[in-house]
Amino acid sequence: MNVFYNREGIGDVLMVLLKEGERHHQSVERTGDVAIVKSEDGSVNGYNVFQASEHFDVTGWNGPVDLTTELVEQVQAVLKEHGIDEDFSWVDVTPKFVVGYVESAEKHPDADKLSVCQVQIDQGTVQIVCGAPNVATGQKVVVAKPGAVMPTGLIIRPSALRGESSHGMICSARELNLPNAPQEKGILVLDNEYEVGTAFEIGR
DSSP: OEEEEOTTTTOSEEEEESSOOOGGGOEEEEETTEEEEEOTTSOEEEEEEESGGGTSOOTTOOEEEOOOHHHHHHHHHHHHHTTOOOOOTTOOOSOSEEEEEEEEEEEETTEEEEEEEEEEETTEEEEEEEOOTTOOTTOEEEEEOTTOBOTTSOBOOOEEETTEEEOSEEOOTTTTTOTTOOOSSOOOEEOTTSOTTOBOOOOO
C-alpha cells in the first residue's frame, strides 16, 4: 500500500494505491466520498477518498504519506463507513528507507556492471542487485525497501535484473535528494555510527 496527499496539486483527496494498473484500462466506481479504482479484470487497484480533511488529520501531509498502523486503521474505517470491507492485515508499516549493511557483494554472473548483494536490513537479509561502481562488502548504506516512494515519485518494487531477484535499492545521495549530493555515480556510504535497520530520513 502507498498513500499520497497533495492538496495544492490534486485537491483534498487521499489516494490509496494498492497495486499499479494500466491507466487506460481502469474503471472507477463512486460511493459517497470514496472512489474505487479497478483494473479491467475487476480487481481493486486502489481508492480515492474525497474531502479527505473531513476524514483524516492531513496536517503536514504533502506527497507520500508515511504508513502507520493508526493510518491504515483509519483508512479501513473510512472505507467501512462507505460499505467497503477491505482487509489490510498484509500492509507493511515498517520504515521504507532504512540503514542497511552489505554482507556480501559479488559480480553478477551475467552483467559486468552489476553486483548481487546480500544486505542486512530491519527485516533480515535481502538480495539487492546494484549497479553502483563503489558498492562493497562491509559498507553501511541506505536501502529503499519495496514500497518506498523515491523523491522522483518512483515506487520501488521487487524485480529481477538479468535473472537475479532484487528486493529493494541501495541508494545514492542524489537519488535520496540530500543536500549537496555529489553528481557522480555511486551509492551513499554511511559512517559506522549509523545503526543497521533504523529509519533514514530522506529529502522530498
